[in-house]
Amino acid sequence: MSKDSPNADSRAKNVTTPALPNNARQRRSSDQVTLSQVAQAAGVSPITASRALNYPDKVSDSARRSVLQAVENLGYVPNLVAGSLASSRSRLIAVIVPSLINSVFVEVIKGLQETLEAEGYQILLGNTDYDLDREYQLVRTFLGWSCSALVTAGLRHNSACHTLLANWDHPIMEVMELGKGMDLNVGLDHVAAGRCMASHLIDKGYRHIVYVGARLAQDYRASMRFDGHKAVLKEKGFDAPLLELDTLGSLQAGAEGLAQVLAQHPHTQAIHFANDDLAAGALLAAQRQGLNVPGDIAIAGFNGLPLGQQVTPQLTTILSPREEMGRLAAKELIRRLGGKNVYRRQHDVGFTLQIGGST
Amino acid sequence: MSKDSPNADSRAKNVTTPALPNNARQRRSSDQVTLSQVAQAAGVSPITASRALNYPDKVSDSARRSVLQAVENLGYVPNLVAGSLASSRSRLIAVIVPSLINSVFVEVIKGLQETLEAEGYQILLGNTDYDLDREYQLVRTFLGWSCSALVTAGLRHNSACHTLLANWDHPIMEVMELGKGMDLNVGLDHVAAGRCMASHLIDKGYRHIVYVGARLAQDYRASMRFDGHKAVLKEKGFDAPLLELDTLGSLQAGAEGLAQVLAQHPHTQAIHFANDDLAAGALLAAQRQGLNVPGDIAIAGFNGLPLGQQVTPQLTTILSPREEMGRLAAKELIRRLGGKNVYRRQHDVGFTLQIGGST
DNA sequence: AAAACAAATGGTAGCGCTATCATGACAGCG
DNA sequence: CGCTGTCATGATAGCGCTACCATTTGTTTT
Numbered sequence A, B: 001m002s003k004d005s006p007n008a009d010s011r012a013k014n015v016t017t018p019a020l021p022n023n024a025r026q027r028r029s030s031d032q033v034t035l036s037q038v039a040q041a042a043g044v045s046p047i048t049a050s051r052a053l054n055y056p057d058k059v060s061d062s063a064r065r066s067v068l069q070a071v072e073n074l075g076y077v078p079n080l081v082a083g084s085l086a087s088s089r090s091r092l093i094a095v096i097v098p099s100l101i102n103s104v105f106v107e108v109i110k111g112l113q114e115t116l117e118a119e120g121y122q123i124l125l126g127n128t129d130y131d132l133d134r135e136y137q138l139v140r141t142f143l144g145w146s147c148s149a150l151v152t153a154g155l156r157h158n159s160a161c162h163t164l165l166a167n168w169d170h171p172i173m174e175v176m177e178l179g180k181g182m183d184l185n186v187g188l189d190h191v192a193a194g195r196c197m198a199s200h201l202i203d204k205g206y207r208h209i210v211y212v213g214a215r216l217a218q219d220y221r222a223s224m225r226f227d228g229h230k231a232v233l234k235e236k237g238f239d240a241p242l243l244e245l246d247t248l249g250s251l252q253a254g255a256e257g258l259a260q261v262l263a264q265h266p267h268t269q270a271i272h273f274a275n276d277d278l279a280a281g282a283l284l285a286a287q288r289q290g291l292n293v294p295g296d297i298a299i300a301g302f303n304g305l306p307l308g309q310q311v312t313p314q315l316t317t318i319l320s321p322r323e324e325m326g327r328l329a330a331k332e333l334i335r336r337l338g339g340k341n342v343y344r345r346q347h348d349v350g351f352t353l354q355i356g357g358s359t
Numbered sequence C: 001a002a003a004a005c006a007a008a009t010g011g012t013a014g015c016g017c018t019a020t021c022a023t024g025a026c027a028g029c030g
Numbered sequence D: 001c002g003c004t005g006t007c008a009t010g011a012t013a014g015c016g017c018t019a020c021c022a023t024t025t026g027t028t029t030t
Helices: A010-021 A035-041 A046-054 A061-074 A078-087 A102-116 A133-143 A160-165 A189-201 A219-236 A251-264 A274-289 A307-309 A322-337 B006-021 B035-041 B045-054 B061-074 B080-087 B101-120 B132-144 B157-167 B190-203 B220-235 B252-266 B276-288 B306-310 B322-337
Strands: A092-097 A124-126 A149-153 A174-179 A184-189 A211-213 A243-246 A270-273 A298-300 A317-319 A346-348 A352-354 B092-096 B123-126 B149-153 B171-177 B184-188 B209-214 B242-245 B270-273 B297-301 B317-319 B347-348 B350-354
Touching: A010 A061, A035 A046, A035 A061, A046 A061, A061 B306, A078 B080, A078 B132, A092 A102, A092 B157, A102 A149, A102 A322, A102 B101, A102 B123, A102 B132, A133 A149, A133 B080, A149 B132, A174 A219, A184 A322, A189 A211, A189 A219, A189 A298, A189 A317, A189 A352, A189 B190, A189 B209, A211 A219, A211 A251, A211 A274, A211 B209, A219 B123, A251 A270, A251 A274, A251 A352, A251 B306, A270 A274, A274 A298, A274 A307, A274 A317, A274 B045, A274 B306, A298 B171, A307 B276, A322 B149, A322 B270, A346 B306, B035 B045, B045 B061, B080 B123, B092 B101, B092 B132, B092 B184, B101 B123, B101 B149, B123 B132, B149 B322, B171 B220, B171 B322, B184 B190, B184 B322, B190 B209, B190 B220, B190 B297, B190 B350, B209 B220, B209 B252, B209 B276, B242 B252, B252 B270, B276 B297, B276 B306, B297 B322
Parallel strands: A092 A124, A092 A149, A149 A174, A174 A184, A184 A346, A211 A243, A211 A270, A270 A298, B092 B123, B092 B149, B149 B171, B171 B184, B184 B347, B209 B242, B209 B270, B270 B297
Antiparallel strands: A124 B123, A317 A352, B317 B350
């Protein structure tokens, strides 16, 4: 076949192509209904259709009605990606927690979620597994989604993350612990909580008290509680031994912690556990071994998990308002996102010493 | 001042303005670094910069290096919204669960999350509170984000939701229960699980067995387990009374359930609880009341929560592989998203009867 | 040596929506 | 009656990125 005599097909191409100024390409992947189609069906312009959906009182009743009708008829689903790009507002809230195993964070998420979802925000969830570099990566990704705000557990970040967030011009909410954060902060004073429980144990007459935590470098809030605990004991002139477990907090680990304390510190009268999972695990293990709680050994926890309230004797613990923390954080964010003035950047949700029969 | 003799300033304006064809508006809200700036700094075209980041082996080593360097220098954070709009791929996975209070769903999320995040997907989290209309709303919203896939707990949806999903051309993963779903499915057979536990109780010699659940209309999987339970009891010629609590499953509710069963069915020998929270609550309550388990009353649960393993006697339960369910669901989704063939749409993760001392 | 091919890069045109400005209609007012 | 102000609507031009094609250069094949 000579190249001078192209076949009909290629000639057809050569003839039709110049008709269009450039080759008109087709990129639309799906057959998704667009706002323009809705607008056309409703007999209005695309921008009016947009307004009818986003600012209903900016359009006439008739326009609004016909747009909504068209949406219904065509089964239109707004493309939020396009909307966000155009408006640089996404109604996404990034939530970054260090763990999903630990029910404490889940309860905070729950509080956040119910409040934010009611206001039409969606949650983008990230889990750092207690790794600050991972946190940085997640923050980067989430900023890329033009999130309306970011919630993160804790006040500690690596320097890259800090820089990134400091230059970000949206609300940042740091939850769990109380302190001077980057922007907004809702939490409780963990050092004070540790002091509170230590004081309680001393008031009860215990002198040989061991603090048991798990992976304190990661769960640094537990280590802040230990700081408070230690300070009180030092003030009273007592030793403050620490036992650190290598496994993450769980019932199983609590049983292990009890065994180690009994082995290493046989005179121990009371154990102050970093959380209720550990404490309840120790309490149940003590019972299996026939130890009397608090007679042989007193046990205290932290968090006020339901489990601790149901065991016998009831676990002495410090009740932290976790869902409330989430809800308050969400409310404050919403205030801020609504352009309201923020009077306080720091919110102390407090805690309650709950004295059970275990001490 | 006559209007014919404008001052120098306004004349300057009048002179400069016509130079631009139309008034050049400025929309860029933030001073965010864009890919074009990165490209310029790297001395390549924007599209090459894009490729360097998204398809590193499609560009030369030198180009890749200089782009990455420029990214670093300028602190560029990719705008994922823009990228998603252009490519209609978002690397977002919608995850819709009925509850965050129930730790079972959280564990599934955990399994999903760790697997998906490792592959660079982000989770958009939604909570229906067991409301199918709410589910529909969430699905609509999430489809608007051009999610890469959607994970939802359960096979039941309202008709609008069903239609919407049926016309959606991305993978859909329905988890928790096993059955013919819309697309992919990873779960376990709840009827069989109910049968399994009922058979165990009968084998143990119990005849008067009550099933206790909470809000079965919502937690319909618990009611499927009851169906299995009932079927077995009927086959053996026994009655299968059901007690339905009005509060959601919790330790507290379990204690309440025990009290009601003892009041309404005094001859009851065994209680088959819909889940471990209820069962453990009842077990702990029984102990507080001085009842012997299983002597006075046998107690069984479902899920295999750690709590049930730590109480004495250990709770007889059915172990459901929840994190595994999440991980498997995520893996199958990733296979599918990677364009791999799917050999099986249904995956049975199974369950294990775990016999403790409580029956 | 010419032709065919692959690899690297770039120009262009959107993705679907909304911010911005412009316009036309209509009321109020001196 | 013209002037200003409000309201509803529309035309236009991006948001920042990537798909698509075209082009260039270097490498292999016949």
